[in-house]
Amino acid sequence: MDSINRAVEGLLRSYDEVGGINHRSGANLPSTESVVRIVQDLETLAFPGYRREDGIDDSNVGYMSGEIAHRVAGSLVAEIERSLEYAARLDGGDGCPAACHLEARDLALAFLEELPGIRRVLMTDVAAAFAGDPAARSVEEVILSYPGLEAVTVHRFAHWFWNRKVPLIPRMMAEYVHRKTGIDIHPGAEIGERFFIDHGTGVVIGETCVIGAGVKIYQGVTLGALSVKKDACGQKRHPTIGDDVTIYSGATILGGDTVIGAGSIVGGNVWLTRSVPAGTRVYAPQGEPVIHRAGEPACADDA
Amino acid sequence: MDSINRAVEGLLRSYDEVGGINHRSGANLPSTESVVRIVQDLETLAFPGYRREDGIDDSNVGYMSGEIAHRVAGSLVAEIERSLEYAARLDGGDGCPAACHLEARDLALAFLEELPGIRRVLMTDVAAAFAGDPAARSVEEVILSYPGLEAVTVHRFAHWFWNRKVPLIPRMMAEYVHRKTGIDIHPGAEIGERFFIDHGTGVVIGETCVIGAGVKIYQGVTLGALSVKKDACGQKRHPTIGDDVTIYSGATILGGDTVIGAGSIVGGNVWLTRSVPAGTRVYAPQGEPVIHRAGEPACADDA
Amino acid sequence: MDSINRAVEGLLRSYDEVGGINHRSGANLPSTESVVRIVQDLETLAFPGYRREDGIDDSNVGYMSGEIAHRVAGSLVAEIERSLEYAARLDGGDGCPAACHLEARDLALAFLEELPGIRRVLMTDVAAAFAGDPAARSVEEVILSYPGLEAVTVHRFAHWFWNRKVPLIPRMMAEYVHRKTGIDIHPGAEIGERFFIDHGTGVVIGETCVIGAGVKIYQGVTLGALSVKKDACGQKRHPTIGDDVTIYSGATILGGDTVIGAGSIVGGNVWLTRSVPAGTRVYAPQGEPVIHRAGEPACADDA
Numbered sequence: 022m023d024s025i026n027r028a029v030e031g032l033l034r035s036y037d038e039v040g041g042i043n044h045r046s047g048a049n050l051p052s053t054e055s056v057v058r059i060v061q062d063l064e065t066l067a068f069p070g071y072r073r074e075d076g077i078d079d080s081n082v083g084y085m086s087g088e089i090a091h092r093v094a095g096s097l098v099a100e101i102e103r104s105l106e107y108a109a110r111l112d113g114g115d116g117c118p119a120a121c122h123l124e125a126r127d128l129a130l131a132f133l134e135e136l137p138g139i140r141r142v143l144m145t146d147v148a149a150a151f152a153g154d155p156a157a158r159s160v161e162e163v164i165l166s167y168p169g170l171e172a173v174t175v176h177r178f179a180h181w182f183w184n185r186k187v188p189l190i191p192r193m194m195a196e197y198v199h200r201k202t203g204i205d206i207h208p209g210a211e212i213g214e215r216f217f218i219d220h221g222t223g224v225v226i227g228e229t230c231v232i233g234a235g236v237k238i239y240q241g242v243t244l245g246a247l248s249v250k251k252d253a254c255g256q257k258r259h260p261t262i263g264d265d266v267t268i269y270s271g272a273t274i275l276g277g278d279t280v281i282g283a284g285s286i287v288g289g290n291v292w293l294t295r296s297v298p299a300g301t302r303v304y305a306p307q308g309e310p311v312i313h314r315a316g317e318p319a320c321a322d323d324a
Numbered sequence: 325m326d327s328i329n330r331a332v333e334g335l336l337r338s339y340d341e342v343g344g345i346n347h348r349s350g351a352n353l354p355s356t357e358s359v360v361r362i363v364q365d366l367e368t369l370a371f372p373g374y375r376r377e378d379g380i381d382d383s384n385v386g387y388m389s390g391e392i393a394h395r396v397a398g399s400l401v402a403e404i405e406r407s408l409e410y411a412a413r414l415d416g417g418d419g420c421p422a423a424c425h426l427e428a429r430d431l432a433l434a435f436l437e438e439l440p441g442i443r444r445v446l447m448t449d450v451a452a453a454f455a456g457d458p459a460a461r462s463v464e465e466v467i468l469s470y471p472g473l474e475a476v477t478v479h480r481f482a483h484w485f486w487n488r489k490v491p492l493i494p495r496m497m498a499e500y501v502h503r504k505t506g507i508d509i510h511p512g513a514e515i516g517e518r519f520f521i522d523h524g525t526g527v528v529i530g531e532t533c534v535i536g537a538g539v540k541i542y543q544g545v546t547l548g549a550l551s552v553k554k555d556a557c558g559q560k561r562h563p564t565i566g567d568d569v570t571i572y573s574g575a576t577i578l579g580g581d582t583v584i585g586a587g588s589i590v591g592g593n594v595w596l597t598r599s600v601p602a603g604t605r606v607y608a609p610q611g612e613p614v615i616h617r618a619g620e621p622a623c624a625d626d627a
Numbered sequence: 628m629d630s631i632n633r634a635v636e637g638l639l640r641s642y643d644e645v646g647g648i649n650h651r652s653g654a655n656l657p658s659t660e661s662v663v664r665i666v667q668d669l670e671t672l673a674f675p676g677y678r679r680e681d682g683i684d685d686s687n688v689g690y691m692s693g694e695i696a697h698r699v700a701g702s703l704v705a706e707i708e709r710s711l712e713y714a715a716r717l718d719g720g721d722g723c724p725a726a727c728h729l730e731a732r733d734l735a736l737a738f739l740e741e742l743p744g745i746r747r748v749l750m751t752d753v754a755a756a757f758a759g760d761p762a763a764r765s766v767e768e769v770i771l772s773y774p775g776l777e778a779v780t781v782h783r784f785a786h787w788f789w790n791r792k793v794p795l796i797p798r799m800m801a802e803y804v805h806r807k808t809g810i811d812i813h814p815g816a817e818i819g820e821r822f823f824i825d826h827g828t829g830v831v832i833g834e835t836c837v838i839g840a841g842v843k844i845y846q847g848v849t850l851g852a853l854s855v856k857k858d859a860c861g862q863k864r865h866p867t868i869g870d871d872v873t874i875y876s877g878a879t880i881l882g883g884d885t886v887i888g889a890g891s892i893v894g895g896n897v898w899l900t901r902s903v904p905a906g907t908r909v910y911a912p913q914g915e916p917v918i919h920r921a922g923e924p925a926c927a928d929d930a
Contacts, residue, residue, distance in 0.1 A: 025700050028739035029555055029693045032672060035743035036688065039750045041770065043676030050767055054680045066335060070346030072356045077346070082339065087332045094328050111765060125515075133331035137338035144342045155549070155557040156510060156531045159414060162492055164344065166499040177663060189768055196772040196797070203506045203525070203809045203828045205846070207762060219552075221507045222809065223526045223544070223829045223844055225876070228762045240508070240528055241544065241829070241847065243876055246761070249825075254761040270528070270546055270576065273876065273895055284921075289576060290595060291916050300921025306914035308609035310594050315603025325715045369638060373649030375659045380649070390635045395817065397631050436634035440641035445644045458852070458860040459813060459834045462717060464656055465795055467647065469802040506828065522855075525809045525845070526829045543811070543831055544847065573831075573849055573879065592879060593898060611912035613897050618890075618906025 050107055051100040056193045059100065062093040062177050064171070067140055068164050090133060097129035101187055107189040128185055133233050139177050142214050146173050149215035168202035170219030179208035213264065227259035229277060236262055239270040247276040247294060263299060353410055354403040359496045362403065365396040366481050367474070369441055371467050393436060400432035404490055411491040431488055442480050445517050450475050452518035456540050471505035472521030482511035516567065530562035532580060539565055542573040550579040550597060566602060653694060656713055657706040662799045665706065668699040669784055670777070673746055674770050696739060702734035704728070707793055708919060714794040734791055745783050748820050752779050755821035759843050774808035775824030785814035819870065835883060842868055845876040848882030853882040
């Protein structure tokens with residue numbers, strides 16, 4: 022017991038000495054657990070009846086939506102307020118108790134009023150996934166199980182708050198669904214309607230990407246930056262993808278000036294750092310695989 | 325308060341106008357939460373004593389297994405019934421209350437009776453993982469911690485239901501473990517005994533793959549389709565992998581007519597869209613990496 | 628009911644016949660659920676106030692840390708004891724009730740006393756992530772949301788126990804965070820200060836890697852083995868990475884004799900199986916992508 026208490030004293034000294042503790046004068050950052058619950062509630066409001074066990078029907082859907090909307094409004098106000106106070110302190114001020122609370126309230130309400138508009142776009146994403154995947158048997162299967170749809174759903178929430186300059190929370194939302202799906206979309210990315218990511222694990226979409234409508238992306242695609250210098254912050258570092266472009270698995274497209282013209286097809290494993298006009302098909306210079314038949318000596322190692 | 329209620333009214337209108345809500349006449353789809361609990365219970369029945377905190381021993385293992393089996397049977401009947409009713413409505417009917425319930429009961433029972441057979445195959449997967457990974461210190465370590473084993477465990481459950489044409493639930497099971505492990509195996513894939521996926525993140529195995537016995541696959545491998553046209557649904561779009569084939573990380577093998585002969589080795593990053601005979605070793609035409617020593621000018625960008 | 632009971636009897640026979648059950652004479656392996664809670668508590672002690680909803684401040688931080696430290700100490704003793712007993716039985720003995728309990732207690736305490744030292748190193752990782760990512764707006768954003776930081780945090784816990792030869796638990800910790808982040812770091816890997824993994828999904832770092840200080844790694848990088856023969860267990864099979872090396876997305880570096888000299892840059896998708904001296908820049912021989920403009924016939928398939 023004494024030794025545990027000694028260890029605790031060492032920890033407390035460490036909080037003082039090297040930081041990494043979040044308790045400046047009792048004001049706290051947004052809570053990861055709370056942001057996760059908010060995202061889950063918003064997913065339920067977006068696609069009611071797809072996650073929970075208890076059935077909903079015409080008689081209780083209004084009650085269910087109302088209950089969740091009130092809960093999520095309260096949590097959103099609290100967490101946005103924390104994030105605004107954090108930003109105010111970061112700018113050197115004392116925080117902004119009164120103004121932050123009002124701004125948080127307005128933002129939470131404005132978001133809830135915007136949800137029907139976001140749902141309309143999400144239904145175009147659902148339709149694109151169903152149309153774009155021969156393995157999809159129904160629209161319900163897409164909503165119930167496609168990780169790509171979940172990633173873009175949460176992205177459309179996070180991007181709304183990003184556009185209103187809410188600190189921290191958009192990125193926390195994005196990383197929640199990144200951990201769940203392996204799809205890493207920075208909340209700053211602008212993404213058009215009818216967006217479909219198939220399989221999705223390993224996809225990375227950078228902060229300043231601009232993606233048109235009807236774009237389709239497979240697992241392992243990176244839309245990234247050529248320069249990762251810290252002072253590039255704020256510049257357009259990530260590519261622009263035109264309408265109806267398809268990008269196959271493992272392709273890498275880099276650079277803020279790189280524009281992929283509408284209707285282009287980028288093949289698997291392509292590495293592309295410059296623009297191509299509309300309607301281009303780009304393939305990796307794969308060359309022929311090197312093949313050794315049984316019995317032939319191999320010249321390369323077995324890995 | 326009033327503004328939240330206004331937002332809720334907007335949401336309710338949106339459910340009517342663009343859909344995306346699951347409550348046709350009070351009948352509901354299978355519940356994601358319930359399917360997740362079913363999978364977790366089945367994982368416990370497959371490898372008892374490896375997940376939960378409370379010890380099991382000879383005196384309580386029968387009690388524990390019986391309790392979980394009864395719980396999972398009830399949940400399976402309920403969720404299968406929902407999925408069968410959903411499919412019946414999708415075909416234009418009124419649903420099938422009585423017949424669906426009986427069919428769901430038969431399926432749930434038949435699955436539980438099949439579990440010992442599935443366990444026998446799973447123990448060959450455990451042995452293959454232990455034999456195939458020099459970092460594995462014991463069979464227990466494999467069962468406790470290998471994501472590849474968890475993915476193939478859930479796949480063997482999901483594939484059983486897929487073969488019996490149970491709608492939605494097999495894909496929901498597959499996507500549960502895809503989110504957990506980053507390994508995306510479509511429940512339609514046929515996979516032989518002694519299957520080992522090492523590391524696993526980014527692996528994609530398509531719906532119509534046929535994989536022999538003793539196959540070993542590393543992270544980032546795609547066994548995919550050459551065509552993703554919607555009318556290809558139902559055709560064999562994904563490759564056939566012979567017995568005892570090894571496929572190293574990042575390799576991509578595409579096409580329903582592509583057959584990799586038994587005992588072949590496919591090297592890292594290979595891109596292969598045609599068949600190779602038994603015993604073939606295939607390597608990527610990597611070429612030599614381009615190397616600039618310190619002080620030399622570089623001709624390429626730093627990313 | 629009867630049929631369920633028959634299925635349970637089949638399961639019980641299967642536990643006897645093919646194994647896969649963990650209950651040797653009532654002694655149990657470490658519990659996955661308990662190890663997960665330990666890791667989450669340790670993450671809270673490492674970065675207090677970043678996960679939970681309830682605010683902490685100067686008046687309650689000591690109480691909070693003390694409560695968690697006592698809880699985690701108790702759980703650590705119990706789980707380490709189970710793992711030591713497991714190893715003792717594996718060596719053919721009867722287990723080691725008394726000695727194992729004392730050793731477990733010493734290890735749990737020694738770890739808690741070491742936590743301030745681990746936190747000091749973690750703060751260098753936080754600083755490296757902030758400095759290395761133009762999208763990072765603040766140190767708080769890094770701690771709250773970066774999966775790469777979470778992976779290295781848990782790795783530094785797991786590696787401590789690995790170095791003390793605690794069985795099973797280090798790998799269970801590593802696989803917990805692998806499932807969460809898609810980043811697979813074997814607990815045996817030695818990793819220096821200021822380590823930053825960006826995006827991270829698909830990263831694999833093998834058991835015998837030695838990584839210097841200030842190293843930066845992107846998504847999809849493999850630091851792996853050339854040989855995966857079982858008798859290679861115990862040998863150095865994975866590469867050595869010098870100080871301040873940067874490795875871009877999708878690069879693969881293999882082999883226990885491969886040494887990447889300090890300050891080198893390894894470009895995206897590079898495949899490297901031999902050493903390079905300090906200050907080298909290595910690029911993949913990407914060749915030019917093959918481009919077909921709109922209207923031109925394509926000579927390759929669209930996938």
